[in-house]
Amino acid sequence: MNKIHVTTTVNGDPVEYLCEPQETLLDVLRNQLRLTGAKEGCGTGDCGACSVTLNGRLVCSCLVLAAEAGGQEVATVEGIADGDNLHILQKKILEHAALQCGVCTPGILVAAKALLEKHPDPTEVEARYWLAGNLCRCTGYDKIITAVMDAAAEMRGA
Amino acid sequence: MVKVTIWGSLRAATDGAAEVEVEAQNFKQVMSELERNYPGLQAQIAAGASLAIDGKIYREAWFTPVYPDSEVVLMPFMVGG
Amino acid sequence: MALDTEKREFKIIGTRPLRPDGIDKVTGRALYGADMVAPGMLEGKILRSPHAHARIVSIDASAALALQGVKAVVTASDFSEAKGELMQNILENCMAQDKALYHGHAVAAVAATSETIAKQALKLIKVDYEVLPHVTEIEDAVKPDAPVLRPDRRAKGAPEGTPANITNLSNFGHGDLEAGFAKADLIIERSFRTESTHQGYIEPHACLASMGPDGKADLWCCTQGHYAVRDMCASFLGMSLSQLRVTASEIGGGFGGKTVVFIEPVALALSRKAGKPVKMAMTREEVFKASGPTPSSLADIKIGMTKGGKITAAHAKLRFQGGAFPSGTIDLGAMCAFAAYDLEAVRAEGFNVMTNRPREAAYRAPGAPIGVYPVEALIDELCIELGLDPLDVRLLNAADKGTKSSYGPTFEAIGLKATLEAAKAHRHYNTPLGPNQGRGVSCGFWFNFGGSTSVSMSVNDDGTVAVTEGNPDIGGSRASVGMMAAEELGIPYENIRTIVADTNSIGFNDPTHGSRVTFSVGLATIEAARDAIKKMCTRVAKIWDIDPDAVMWEDGHARPAGENAGNYEPMSLAEIAAIASKTGGPIAGHYEVNADSAGVSFGVHLADIEVDPETGFSTVLRYTVFQDAGKAIHPAYVEGQMQGGAAQGIGWAMNEEYIYGKDGLLQNAGFLDYRIPVASDLPPIEAVILEIPNPGHPYGVRGVGETAIVPPLAAVSNAVSRAIGKRMRALPMSPPKILKVIKG
Structure with a gap:
């Protein structure tokens, strides 16, 4: 070999x-x-x-x-987290209860971070299309999108 | 005596009766009497059956009391997802 | 049981704290089925049938065993005989015996030092198949000359001449149908069809098994119920229950599909033979081919209605296809079909038929979506024909407290009417629609279950509390259990740590299914807390030298009550805990119960859909879920259940289906061709929680997990039908199928 x-x-x-x-x-x-x-x-x-x-x-x-x-x-x-400090996206995913089983969550976080680095101010539709490659079977995506949009807003404000 | 409603596909075992009467004071006695009086029900009860007693579904609760005026319905043993 | 909701204000119940396992799950630390390793671990792989139906004449594994690095090969002969028909079927589904019954049925398995070698070894196992004629569709499987899977599994007590593949006869209802139909102003009878769908959990089945030479074994796996896994595996391997300890990993979705075993007994058998730990993980292709999809179905529904919208009689004939084994899901479908309505004359009957497809597994409210969809679709057609409002008609016929349900028992207090009224009053229902848009309505029902449950909690010296339960946490249940413990004990939520223990650490628990966890584990948690509180009050009574009954528990403190009130300084839980060893030893509470009184659940969904008349492409514009949750412990996770169930139902309605070719082989065993909804397919899903307390739970909890997958099939179908002005009567409604109906 x-x-x-x-x-x-x-x-x-x-x-x-x-x-x-x-x-x-x-x-x-x-x-x-x-x-x-x-x-x-x-x-x-x-x-x-x-x-x-x-x-x-x-x-x-x-x-x-x-x-x-x-x-x-x-x-x-x-x-993604800086030592013990969670990234805003991680915090927002938790705050919005945007995970149930959590197995898609790592992929969602990596993809959402890549989105916000490229497009800090996405529309909800843009966020949905960007994350269309990340399947979630538990949540119906509603809370994930809310969390990502909330994180984007906070990151822009920060 | 307690009246027990038998669901359709089991009525072959009760000579077509939709309702039978058994002498029972609790869940276990209902099941035992059904098996004793209607041997055709044995296979289903062994494979799993529930009882709805006054609207509540009991799956394996031997000592749940039943009264002469209780509504008792034999049901399949049910599972969820 | 007295309802605490009526006598106290909750401090923690109804709030939205962070889940205790959250940080692990957003940082990648949480360990799922495939994330565990063991020293000296082998990789296991399964050889699967390339045929839909074949006799296994012989299996020659000598060349595979001769390959360097291969440590064991197992086949059906390596398992013990299972007891009872159900267990025999589950075992045979894990490993084919004399026949391969479907494309992808496990035939043999190998363990090797690497996955690469294990895959090479599979190619070296020589299986001599005698290919048999196959059948995969309901219509074909009931024909007199259809290939027969197992002649001995035909429904017992079936009338003479019943086709051999028919297994489970079902028949529920009451009243005089003929008389009922005679009272109708309009009778419509239609046929409907649904296809098999998969639970679609993102985490494939995975496990790590390790059996020592002394016959003691440990199993790590992703499952909804590790006690059930233990019981099944021990039976299939001829072990006693105490010899096998099963630990549930974090679970990446289950939805019913992980309530049964597939690879776990195989990994244990390989480990026993190889003398080393064996890890196995299904590929996605294996998940589709060999783990449980839902039944597919055909339905003939006949409903009679007066001009005013009153249903006079209703009759359903259902045929479910549940794969290569008998399946009782037809009973659940038949029982749920008309459960939302108060009917004088109703009958739902049907049967299950065996085909050369994988064994059907439970999927969220198993059977209910398939039973309810054609009924709700036909009611919508009646409403259109009679010019009636679909919510008014449902309100007119809605089951209520005291209604004799279509499956037999009389309902206790239920929330259907309140749910329908909430839908009617909601702004969604009163928003105008544009061109090519339709609004669909559907009710849904699920029983909800309780079941065997064990919870224990230890009061730590520092005043924190360790809660131990035994139900894998799929959607935030550690949070809701911790909240109930904190509420009852009167201490902060942050002072509780809830863990899901292995099968050796706490008494038996039924799996995380049947919407039972927040209800049953919650009930047991509250009772375990009360047990601990009683012990703490007894200790304090000794300290104060008063009668234990004279000590009450309030806000996390033991307080003197009655004539002693005010005589002693209240003691906090932490103060009592700190001196526990001096007052009698450690303090713990526990509770074991087979919980009943789960309380049935109803939901109503509204869907707005726009259909492009040129292409048949449909877009869900707006979706709202109304559901009675009893008391919502953690409302965000209740909403999550409602939204997630709706999304799965929308997928079932619009795109998802198992497609078998004429060769009997599965054509779409992957997420590219079996399309579950992605983020851009869905709109925001609004969840409206109604709280009609369940009298069978101290806080009024009702199960919420399953009901939400029931209404979407018809809600979406009714919306599409109204948008195109023609009736859709088959799922899924993919664009070509909608276009065909538009053009047809």
């Missing part, structure tokens, strides 16, 4: 790993780096539960090969 040596950064920390050519970034994050915040809901890029950013760009980590992450900046849900 020929493994590939990869050097990258995850949530700002330097990371090295050996991966098989077919292994996905999600596999390595979860199984080697033990960052299990990203979830495998489908493995085919349809559910968004494995969302991470690669150099700031929102991707499904199940569709990225682990070898492709070399030399890039990977950001996962584990890096």
Whole structure:
């Protein structure tokens, strides 16, 4: 088995790993780096539960090969809070009870953060379309969208 | 005696009767008497059955009392999602 | 039971505190089924049938076992014989025996040192299949010459000539139908169809099993009920219950689909054979192919109505397809179909039919959406024909306290009329519609259940309290349980930590299903708190040297009561706890109960939908849910249940369906082709909570989890039908299907 040596950064920390050519970034994050915040809901890029950013760009980590992450900046849900200080999005998701089972929540947070970094003042429709790649089966999205819009407003004001 | 309503698909076991009378003071006695008087009900009761007593559904509550004027309805053992 | 709602003001109940597991869930720390590891762990994978129906002539695993890294292979022969028909069916669904009964049915499983090797090993297992004719649709499965799945499973007591695939006969109702129809001014009879849908939880089934050479085992898994998992797995592996400890992980959605086992006994069998821990996780494709969808259905509904809108008689003939095994969901569908109405003559009858599809599993109010949809759709058609307002007609016929329900018992106090009146008065119902828009109305009903429940709580020395319960928290129940404990004890919510314990740590608990948790666990929590309070009052009575009955509990303090009032300084829970070892030892409360009196639940939904007449594409413009929650403990999570149930029902109505080809194979086993609603598909969903207290719970709680999935099917269908001016009578109403009706 020929493994590939990869050097990258995850949530700002330097990371090295050996991966098989077919292994996905999600596999390595979860199984080697033990960052299990990203979830495998489908493995085919349809559910968004494995969302991470690669150099700031929102991707499904199940569709990225682990070898492709070399030399890039990977950001996962584990890096959203600043130490003990929750990000505004995390606070708003909690305040608005915008999670039930919580398994889609890491992906939603990563995707919503990417949205607000690019579009600090989205309309509700824009937020809904941006998050259309993140399936949630529990909430009907209502409280998630409310939380994201509330976070956006607070971040603009901050 | 307590009147027990039997749901449609079980009436083959009660000679077509929609309502039967049993001598019982509680849930368990209702079930035992039904099984004794109508052996055709045994399979269903063994597989699971509930009783609605005065509008409340009891799934396995042997000592819940029933009175002569109680409304008692035999129902399937029900589960939710 | 006396209603506390009538005699006290709540301090915590009805507020919206943060959930205690929230920070773990927004930071990625929470551990779900697939997030656990163990030293020396193997990866398990399942070989599944590529055929819809086939006899398994032989299985040769020698080449797989010879592959380096492969540690065990199991087949049906590695399991014990299950007791009783239901358990036998669940076991056979986990692992095929002499026949593969559907596309994706598990046939063998392998454990290896890596997932890659396990996948290679699956390819090396040689299964000799004798392919049999298959059947996947209701119409075909009831034909006299249909392929028969299991001749011995035909409904017992079925009349001579009943087709062999028919399993569960159902028949509920009362009154004289003929006389009822004779009184009608208008009788309409229509046929409806619904397709199988999947619960669609985002987390696939996953577990980690570890059995030692002494036969003791631990199982970590995502489930709605770890005690049920323990009981089923122990039975299938021939273990005693005390030898198997099951811990429920955080659960990524279940909706009924995680009340039964699929991979858990297989992982245990592999671990037993390999002597190492085995982790298994389903792929999404496996979830669709082999975990439970709902039944599909055909329905013939006949309703008679007077000119004034009074229903004179109602008759439903339902046929459910519940996959390759018998299914009692038809009973629930038949019982719920007409439950919202006060009817003199009503009958709902039907049967279940077996097909070469996966075994049906419970999905939120199982059977109710399928039973209620055609009834609510036909009532809407009657309203249009007679020129009547759909809410007025429902109000006129609504069941109320004292109504003999369509399934037998007489209703106690129920909230249907109040819910309908709230819908009628709401601004949504009185907002004008634009062109190509329609407004749909539907009622929904669910029983709600209680069940076996155990709760214990320890009063810590510092005055905080540890609450231990045994029901996996799917939607915020740790919060509502903690709130009820805090309310009853009179201490701050923040001073309570609620955990969901493993099967060894607390008594039995029925699964998190049937909308039972806030009701039953809440009831047991309140009683456990009262038990602890009684003990604390007894201690304080000793300290004060007065009669225990002369000590009362108020606001988190023991206070002297009656003639002693004012004679002693009240003692707080923290003060009592701090000296517990001196006054007799640790203080704890517990309560175990098989809770009844859950109280039935009704909901009314309003849907506004616009249909593009060129393409058949429909857009949900506005959606409002009205539901009786009894007392809402944490209103935000009650709203969440109402909104989430509505969204699932909208998906069921508009897009979701299992599609089988003529080859009997599932065509759309993935989220791309099985489309659940995404954020941009839905409008805001307004949730209007009505609080008609349930007399069977000390705080008046009613289950709320399931009812909200019942009304959307007809609410959406009625809205689309009104928008296009023609009746839709089949789900899902995807754009091509709507277009066909528009053009037809």
